[in-house]
Amino acid sequence: MVTARITVNGKEAPIAPAAPHTTVLDFLRERGLTGTKEGCAEGECGACSVLVARPGVSKPTDWVPVNACLVPVAALDGQEVVTSEGLATVEAPGTPPVLHPVQEEMAVRGGSQCGYCTPGFVCSMAAEYYRPDRCAHAGQGSDPAEGADGVAGTDPEHGPNGFDLHALSGNLCRCTGYRPIRDAAFAVGVPTDEDPLARRREQDPPAPVATEYRQDDSAFLRRGTLAETLRLLRERPDAVVVAGSTDWGVEVNIRSRRADCVVAVDRLPELRELRVESDHVEIGAALTLTEIERRLDGTVPLLGQLFPQFASRLIRNGATLGGNLGTGSPIGDSPPVLLALEASLVLADADGEREVPLAEYFTGYRQSVRRPGELIRAVRLPLPLSPVTAFHKIAKRRFDDISSVAVAFALDIGGGTVRKARIGLGGVAATPVRALATEAALEGRPWTAETAEAAAGVLRGEGTPMSDHRASADYRSAMLGQSLLKLHAQTTEAVPS
Ligand SMILES: Cc1cc2nc3c(=O)[nH]c(=O)nc-3n(C[C@H](O)[C@H](O)[C@H](O)COP(=O)(O)OP(=O)(O)OC[C@H]3O[C@@H](n4cnc5c(N)ncnc54)[C@H](O)[C@@H]3O)c2cc1C
Ligand code: FES
Numbered sequence: 001m002v003t004a005r006i007t008v009n010g011k012e013a014p015i016a017p018a019a020p021h022t023t024v025l026d027f028l029r030e031r032g033l034t035g036t037k038e039g040c041a042e043g044e045c046g047a048c049s050v051l052v053a054r055p056g057v058s059k060p061t062d063w064v065p066v067n068a069c070l071v072p073v074a075a076l077d078g079q080e081v082v083t084s085e086g087l088a089t090v091e092a093p094g095t096p097p098v099l100h101p102v103q104e105e106m107a108v109r110g111g112s113q114c115g116y117c118t119p120g121f122v123c124s125m126a127a128e129y130y131r132p133d134r135c136a137h138a139g140q141g142s143d144p145a146e147g148a149d150g151v152a153g154t155d156p157e158h159g160p161n162g163f164d165l166h167a168l169s170g171n172l173c174r175c176t177g178y179r180p181i182r183d184a185a186f187a188v189g190v191p192t193d194e195d196p197l198a199r200r201r202e203q204d205p206p207a208p209v210a211t212e213y214r215q216d217d218s219a220f221l222r223r224g225t226l227a228e229t230l231r232l233l234r235e236r237p238d239a240v241v242v243a244g245s246t247d248w249g250v251e252v253n254i255r256s257r258r259a260d261c262v263v264a265v266d267r268l269p270e271l272r273e274l275r276v277e278s279d280h281v282e283i284g285a286a287l288t289l290t291e292i293e294r295r296l297d298g299t300v301p302l303l304g305q306l307f308p309q310f311a312s313r314l315i316r317n318g319a320t321l322g323g324n325l326g327t328g329s330p331i332g333d334s335p336p337v338l339l340a341l342e343a344s345l346v347l348a349d350a351d352g353e354r355e356v357p358l359a360e361y362f363t364g365y366r367q368s369v370r371r372p373g374e375l376i377r378a379v380r381l382p383l384p385l386s387p388v389t390a391f392h393k394i395a396k397r398r399f400d401d402i403s404s405v406a407v408a409f410a411l412d413i414g415g416g417t418v419r420k421a422r423i424g425l426g427g428v429a430a431t432p433v434r435a436l437a438t439e440a441a442l443e444g445r446p447w448t449a450e451t452a453e454a455a456a457g458v459l460r461g462e463g464t465p466m467s468d469h470r471a472s473a474d475y476r477s478a479m480l481g482q483s484l485l486k487l488h489a490q491t492t493e494a495v496p497s
């Protein structure tokens, strides 16, 4: 048996004797790499951010920041990780390390006070520093340190160097204040040709390796193919399937859940394909939301509206559609969108595959038709897409928050009439649901303020919203109605009459 190993800052190390549920964060700190901090242990603060070498979108390898507190270290068997300590370079033995350009900018622009959040910020910032399409567009603007405000060709969320501030959306700082951090982000340049991490992007990422990692009575297992994985799941129906671990990691850390057997599916090639065919789009269940966003690049506008509102960039770098549907949560953000898009799920087990419309997938609170040993292999979206779409997530914060209510619309409006309406709802019932009565109240009717008002009344009555600490039932119902009125207000000018 090959021993599980991980490469950290260029040096290979065995994962043993860490327990299979040990997080990357605990593993690193145990090895003295204490730059990686624990703030929350549930993916909310980014103090634990580290870089992982992953298959790239426009180059062979991307440096992808993830929350080290959520990922089991065994999931990175055979993979390469860079921590904040690995960003600085030592030019000669005995000399002090030379700061990485992002560390230098954070230091000189006052982006760090107590410093607790800084290594995490620096890792997220470094990933954006190396993002190939940022580098291609960087270099406009004469003084990046002035920030985006008032600089021609930029907006408040993008620097003149192309830096996308959403890259830092998963990092919290409680004492510096964000302006100096933003100044540092907007001041970084483009990596030089000698930069080792920039050069690393030109080579293939580490290939996924089959992992058989056991300590005491528990195991972390990864097979190389879907067929082998499905056979394993048939033998071990008790196994917990893990993809990005952004849900499972919280269960382990906060609820102290442990599994005798964890089976990783995140690197399975059969779950990582994305195909745009003439009559449908098929999205692999184990592609991360960031990969889907970048690879679709606006092909499915409703998904394009979902992604920026889904958690933070750090979470989206790990989170998958399979995991979001796999939890069966009634407040997951992808189900309303996928319901409006009339998605179906390709489910696979050791006997073969079946396709189930998403509208028939959920059967009760966190229940579905998925059988033990069955995986979600892919999500299929039929084409053509309805042209008028919107995703309204009502939450307490604009970004990185759990929705109180989520509404997704996909309408086909022609000649001023609603030809087809599909509406998906989250947070109003024990499962995500279609707003069937509202769809019927819209279809065949003129897309007028009167129709929208009448249908909003129907939408307010859909589902069985509850009152909880996030929102009251009345508020949730009211937001449903408002959502349709907002869509009407936003679209009437753009819709052909
Ligand atoms: C800080 C934070 C913010 C978040 N914000 C949001 C948000 O805004 N919106 C939202 O919807 N969610 C949010 N989440 C929840 C989580 O990120 C999503 O549900 C994510 O899509 C889970 O994907 P994953 O690959 O990480 O799942 P995992 O944690 O790997 O798995 C989750 C569950 O799905 C099952 N599973 C995974 N893959 C498959 C598969 N292919 N087939 C069958 N079952 C499978 C697993 O067995 C497990 O039960 C947030 C989580 C955190 C920690
Ligand atoms: S420790 Fe807060 S996100 Fe990991």
Ligand code: FES
Pocket (backbone or CB within 6 Å): 111, 112, 113, 114, 115, 116, 117, 118, 172, 173, 174, 175, 176
């Ligand atoms: S510098 Fe103190 S938390 Fe950010």
